[in-house]
Amino acid sequence: MSNAETIPDIYAAPAEGQRVKHNNVVYTTIREGMAHILVPEESKTKDGQTVQQVFYNPIQQFNRDLTVLAIKAYGKERLEQKKAASKSRESKWGEKKRKRKEAAQTERPAKSPKLENVAAEGEDTEMKDVTEQPAEQAADQQAERSAEAAQQEEQASEQATEGTAQPPADKPKKEPQPQFRILDALSASGLRALRYAQEVPFATSVTANDLLKTAAEAIERNVMHNGLVGKIRITVDDAIAHMYEVVVKDLRRVHLSGGKPGPSEKYDVIDLDPYGSAAPFLDAAVQAVRDDGGLLCITCTDSGVWASNGYPEKCYSLYGGIPVKGWYSHEVGLRLILHAIEAAANKYGLAMEPLLSLSVDFYCRVFVRIRKSPATVKFAGGKTMILYSCGGGCGSWTTQLLMKNKPAPNKKGTGIFYKHGFTKAPTTDSKCEHCGSTMHLAGPMYAGRLHSQEFIKAVIAETEAADPKIYGTKERIRGVLQTALEEYLPTAEMQEEDKKQEEAAKKDESRRIARTGLTEAQAAAYDPYPFYFHPQQISGILHCASPSEAAIRGALLRMGYRVTRSHCKAGSMKTDAPWYIIWHVFREWVRQKAPIKVENIKPGSVAYRLLRLGGNKEVHEDKTEESGKDQQAAKADEAKPEEEDDQEDKQQRKELPEVVFDEQLGRYKETVKYLRYQMNPRENWGPMNRARGK
Numbered sequence: 001m002s003n004a005e006t007i008p009d010i011y012a013a014p015a016e017g018q019r020v021k022h023n024n025v026v027y028t029t030i031r032e033g034m035a036h037i038l039v040p041e042e043s044k045t046k047d048g049q050t051v052q053q054v055f056y057n058p059i060q061q062f063n064r065d066l067t068v069l070a071i072k073a074y075g076k077e078r079l080e081q082k083k084a085a086s087k088s089r090e091s092k093w094g095e096k097k098r099k100r101k102e103a104a105q106t107e108r109p110a111k112s113p114k115l116e117n118v119a120a121e122g123e124d125t126e127m128k129d130v131t132e133q134p135a136e137q138a139a140d141q142q143a144e145r146s147a148e149a150a151q152q153e154e155q156a157s158e159q160a161t162e163g164t165a166q167p168p169a170d171k172p173k174k175e176p177q178p179q180f181r182i183l184d185a186l187s188a189s190g191l192r193a194l195r196y197a198q199e200v201p202f203a204t205s206v207t208a209n210d211l212l213k214t215a216a217e218a219i220e221r222n223v224m225h226n227g228l229v230g231k232i233r234i235t236v237d238d239a240i241a242h243m244y245e246v247v248v249k250d251l252r253r254v255h256l257s258g259g260k261p262g263p264s265e266k267y268d269v270i271d272l273d274p275y276g277s278a279a280p281f282l283d284a285a286v287q288a289v290r291d292d293g294g295l296l297c298i299t300c301t302d303s304g305v306w307a308s309n310g311y312p313e314k315c316y317s318l319y320g321g322i323p324v325k326g327w328y329s330h331e332v333g334l335r336l337i338l339h340a341i342e343a344a345a346n347k348y349g350l351a352m353e354p355l356l357s358l359s360v361d362f363y364c365r366v367f368v369r370i371r372k373s374p375a376t377v378k379f380a381g382g383k384t385m386i387l388y389s390c391g392g393g394c395g396s397w398t399t400q401l402l403m404k405n406k407p408a409p410n411k412k413g414t415g416i417f418y419k420h421g422f423t424k425a426p427t428t429d430s431k432c433e434h435c436g437s438t439m440h441l442a443g444p445m446y447a448g449r450l451h452s453q454e455f456i457k458a459v460i461a462e463t464e465a466a467d468p469k470i471y472g473t474k475e476r477i478r479g480v481l482q483t484a485l486e487e488y489l490p491t492a493e494m495q496e497e498d499k500k501q502e503e504a505a506k507k508d509e510s511r512r513i514a515r516t517g518l519t520e521a522q523a524a525a526y527d528p529y530p531f532y533f534h535p536q537q538i539s540g541i542l543h544c545a546s547p548s549e550a551a552i553r554g555a556l557l558r559m560g561y562r563v564t565r566s567h568c569k570a571g572s573m574k575t576d577a578p579w580y581i582i583w584h585v586f587r588e589w590v591r592q593k594a595p596i597k598v599e600n601i602k603p604g605s606v607a608y609r610l611l612r613l614g615g616n617k618e619v620h621e622d623k624t625e626e627s628g629k630d631q632q633a634a635k636a637d638e639a640k641p642e643e644e645d646d647q648e649d650k651q652q653r654k655e656l657p658e659v660v661f662d663e664q665l666g667r668y669k670e671t672v673k674y675l676r677y678q679m680n681p682r683e684n685w686g687p688m689n690r691a692r693g694k
Helices: 058-107 130-162 191-199 213-225 239-256 279-288 312-319 329-346 453-465 474-486 492-507 520-524 535-542 549-558 579-592 606-610 627-639 642-655
Strands: 019-022 025-032 035-040 044-046 049-051 181-184 205-210 232-236 269-272 292-300 350-360 363-372 384-389 397-401 403-409 416-422 440-446
Touching: 025 058, 035 191, 035 213, 058 191, 058 269, 058 292, 058 350, 058 363, 058 453, 058 474, 181 191, 191 205, 191 213, 191 232, 205 213, 213 232, 239 279, 269 279, 279 292, 279 329, 279 350, 292 329, 312 329, 329 350, 329 363, 329 384, 329 440, 350 453, 350 474, 403 520, 416 520, 453 474, 535 579, 535 606, 549 579, 579 606
Parallel strands: 181 205, 181 269, 205 232, 269 292
Antiparallel strands: 019 025, 025 035, 044 049, 292 363, 350 363, 384 397, 384 440, 403 416
């Protein structure tokens, strides 16, 4: 017996590292989560390089593990909402049925006895003729039979509507399972669809779609090998066309039914995981997902476009905004992508709510909820901003909202409503107030919160309960979620508003937007401190030794500011301290802890101005101006007495708070050690090459 004959076929029980044979081709099994995919052993070679016939990147297991856990957390809340809506409909239907029965009993003719005594005032009682009784009895019996037949028809109609027979009185009625439909729009090998079908217990329908016929054949093999035939629907179509087809069917159904509610073919969850940008799919996706709170899971791997200054024209054409040059470019990229999703949704009266937005590894992954709410869409302009960035100088920034969502008291004085109006412009000068360099424009981009803390907590609960043998990136997921949970810094006004909303919610006095459950204040909320800074980058600008994270954090905390991390980059800091305070802290760091050689700092350079080596008069000079101005400034500084410089510096230090680098205070007090950032998993890891289909 040859080795080929001993290899099991595709219907064998799947196992990791297994070799199976199908149509005279031998495959090796790769396991991820509870799914197994088949990779052909015979790989094609082109120019000495191996070309993937089935695309699989193990680095993105974090993406897939996180998505499964996020869908499970989202789905549990979603099913509770569907059950509550179903009970509400049943209650309304029961009330209508009761009223119909009462109306039928009222209209039903009264029963006539065999002997009817008719007593009239002033008359003697007479016995009716017995010969009239049979006719009256026949009429009564016929009326009773008609009423019973009508009642039986009504019961049969109810049973047909429910789709099940009436259960016996001694057995409890089994509640029908709500529909939960998932679309893997760009399925490739079908790995995501396989995992959703096996790991999301309440998924009633999973569709795996791909444009290539070879990909569909690979998905079909994997479905057979995993024993999921009948549980996963495979379609061969353009993802955009498939989603628009769902939209068209739903529009026709609504039109033909006269606007009456009915079963929809839209998806509860749509997963977009393209090789590159998801921008071409956004318009179809926001319409094909359910508009009563559907979930979009979107990946964009073109970080060279939205997190770089190399292709601003490409970024604008895809996402409708301009990227930024700076160390916080990945957080800007997240907001550009969210802005593109919101712009695609708003034109249809759909509101977007970010639940979790992450920039990790070489891509971004966002989870957003879509609702039909024209009232919420009105707040979008006040949650969109442009950015003034000192990209060629010190890296500081200033933001400006495009519109203003302003609360105003109502006429009765019992509450508030929001006005939507214009904002004043600009919020900064054309020159950086800190180093004098030219400011550059970026955006527009999303200015709201990147995450929902309630959603993150729900995903954390799913993560902690997950089996590490199935979710291999569990520890990293837990650390990233914890960092995302901590990075939001509300203003004092926002904290006060949150308290008011909580109290109003308890008293049921808060004004909420229909179909969303959000208050108007929540819909208007934006992120006041949207970006992080990096101490190592600032130290590089100043040409000084880099301080420890604890030292900078301790200094800001002692001055009364808040400091936290950003999930985007290790060592990053988000703070509510203004930029002039940050530069004050770093100047004190150079003065107290890391002195530099002044002769090594070129006069007129960014570091020269930030360190105020030429005095405050030099701050607003642009380094791009004629060199003669810099030379004149340098000569003036040389002629200036050193004592005068010292006096000016002392005066500035008196006006600004004292800086103490308290490392003990600056250390994070953590009882649990989290894996917050990615460690290099292997050599040359990254997006890998695209799979080659026929």
